[in-house]
Amino acid sequence: MNEAEPLDKTSLNEDKIQDSLFSNENPTTLTGSEEILLKETEDAEIDLNLIARFKHACVIGDLKTVQDILENGLLSVDELDDENLTGLHWAGLNNRYSVCKYLIEKGADLSLVGGELSATPLHFAAQRGHVYIADLMLSHGANVTAKDSQGADILQAAVLSGNVLLVIYLLNTQDQCNINTHDKNLLTPLHWASYRGDALTVDILLKHGADVTMVDNKGFTPLYWALTRPDIRIIKILVAYGSSLHVETLEGQKNAFKIAQEMETESLLLAALKLNDQNPDGSPTKHYLTEKQAKSITFFTPYLVLFAALHLVKFQSSLWLLNLAILVVVAFAAVKLLNVFAFPVYLRVHGPLLKSPYLAGTFSATAFWAIFTWLVRILPFTLFESFVINVIFAAMSGLMILTFYKTLMLNPGYVPLPLEKSEIKKTIEDLLELHKYDTRHFCIKSFIRKPKRSCYSEFQKRTVARYDHFCPWVFNDIGVRNHKPFIAFSVSLQVAILCFIILTIEYFDEMKLTNEKEIKHSCSFLGEDLCKGYRGAPFTFNVLVWVTFQFIWLSMVNIVQFIQIFKGLTTEEAKNFSNPDRMNKPWENFGSVPPEFWNDGSTLDPLEVEGPDFENSHEACQSPMERIKGGFNKCFKLVGIDQLLGMAREVVKNTHRQRYTDFGWKQNMIDFWFLRDEDEGLSMETLFRIPIKGEGNLNGKLVDYYTLWELPGENSEPV
Secondary structure, three states: OOOOOOOOOOOOOHHHHHHHHOOOOOOOOOOHHHHHHHHHHHHHHHHHHHHHHHHHHHHHOOHHHHHHHHHOOOOOOOOOOOOOOOHHHHHHHOOOHHHHHHHHHOOOOOOOOEOOOOEOHHHHHHHOOOHHHHHHHHHOOOOOOOOOOOOOOHHHHHHHHOOHHHHHHHHHHOOOOOOOOOOOOOOOHHHHHHHHOOHHHHHHHHHOOOOOOOOOOOOOOHHHHHOOOOOHHHHHHHHHOOOOOOOOOOOOOOOHHHHHHHOOOHHHHHHHHHHOOEOOOOOEOOOOOOHHHHHHHHHHHHHHHHHHHHHHOOOOOOOHHHHHHHHHHHHHHHHHHHHHHHHHHHOOOOOHHHHOOHHHHHHHHHHHHHHHHHHHHHHHHHOOOOHHHHHHHHHHHHHHHHHHHHHHHOOOOEOOOOOOHHHHHHHHHHHHHOOOOOOOOEOOOOOOEOOOOOEEEOOOOEEEOOOOEEEOOOOEEEOOOOHHHHHHHHHHHHHHHHHHHHHHHHHHHHOOOOOHHHHHHHOHHHOHHHHHHHHHOHHHHHHHHHHHHHHHHHHHHHHHHHHHHHHOOOHHHHHHOOOOOHHHOHHHOOOOOOHHHOOOOOOOOHHHOOOOOOOOOOOOOOOOOOOOOOHHHHHHHHHOHHHHHHHHHHHHHOOOOOOOOOOOHHHHHHHHHOOOOOOOOOOHHHHHOOOOOOEEEEOOEEEEHHHOOOOOOOOOOOO
């Protein structure tokens, strides 16, 4: 179905038409038959111009003109224009809700077909992705299974529109909607979505049970059409859902590999097979490890790599260059072995290292070797001289281990998924009534209404309530349930590192070396105590350097985190404040709200944003450095500098911006640290209380972040 743009934008001047038709200039005497013919011609011209005016009013949404014409009986509600289309066709095509509603109430026939493809008004609305118009027509009896002259029904028209929300609406609210319907060429909605490169719609269709094995009149499956476009996302997901690689087309008997070769997408097909844990011939890859074993090996590998690094890096040795080379080989070999044997078992994505438990294992290994060094080397020398600092270090280390485990293992606050199709239907209907059915308020990945301050996480494929960020060092998202343990973990870690630094320097001071004067002279730039450690205890010295590096970036992260807590912000919200213009563009969030509803109070504030979840976008919740490519990006991610830079930039930029979650630094701190009912006071119990579900405090009030549709306070508005 061809898309049509609004037509006839120049208003017709009816007075001039009348003057030209009934002018008395140059009068001519006519016979009786000529008078009758002229009268019929005049009436026809008036009717044609009236129809054009009526069509134009329907196109631009001029309800008053439409009412005047119909109420005065000048035209019928189903009057056809020169394209065999009614006013309802044009109003539906151009998203004119009020005009459509009026025409339907006046008795417009929803089944009338028109245009080149003999399509219904619902076809016209669906091909433009107008969800609200489609809902209006369907609620008044429009036929969702009606087909045009090419055999395309409403679902296929919706797929061609590219509006994934309309596809979701039809599949979840219209029981008669057939997901495997096909046109005269046997093309199904999945065929069309795959051919168009619409990854979001392909994903939705597959989740709702679309058949990947159906072939069209050429013998093409949806996968074969996907191979005509260089988009690995669609090829990957079709392979994951069981698309056959060996079905032969009717002409040329070509399989998937032959088509990919001809279309120069063979590399994408092979990459998609690898990402789906399949060999180049499509057979399953054989693994020697279970998923649990592979994850455990990934987690504990840094223990060995870090030990090798701490042991081999000895610049004071004559063999330091050889040791450094051995370390590089060990580190490279470890990652290579993980890439070959461990990552493919449970993590088949590009750049798996940063998305695996490896970094969490690196932190765990750091803590292990630091505590081991303290117990074996440092404590015996400093127990009495620095008793209090040793006690603090022990206490902070214990708290750090406990909160690390909590942050790692706790559900960060996943918003419950709908259990029944009826729940999704009810959610969609509620959002349509509120004029909020768009990707800012409806998650197209989990089919839920998005609570305020939530975000869809690509890490666990779930929507996280009060989402803050993803932390690779704890291998988990940070949300409403584990944000407080995360802050406790990072603060206790920083205090423990500070104590370790003090105790290590004290240990170096207590060391006795045989050639102490000579050693001090060889590395005087380090100072006396550090020089002794550098020469006399290289392993301990290396541990000190490593944890000091951690202390520097951790300090910056903690500073920014506390600034955000003071201001009542999360990391994700701080990031979204940087681009408010994007959040107010309805065409970027699949919003098809009719123009007459645009000023009904449904404007958007930055706290409602999910993060880019649109077609051709990156992950829903990106780190601020996602757009930077190359080695620096990976290094920044490894130490968390990407999040630090992003957080600092946005916090500074938005210091004076109004926020509905900022109730003053004191109240914000109380809300964050003390989980309590309104009638409860501040206590140790409320300080250590962890949300069971999505509980949290805002301005002293207990709220449920799983169902937070509006923010408390005089400035907040319903979602």
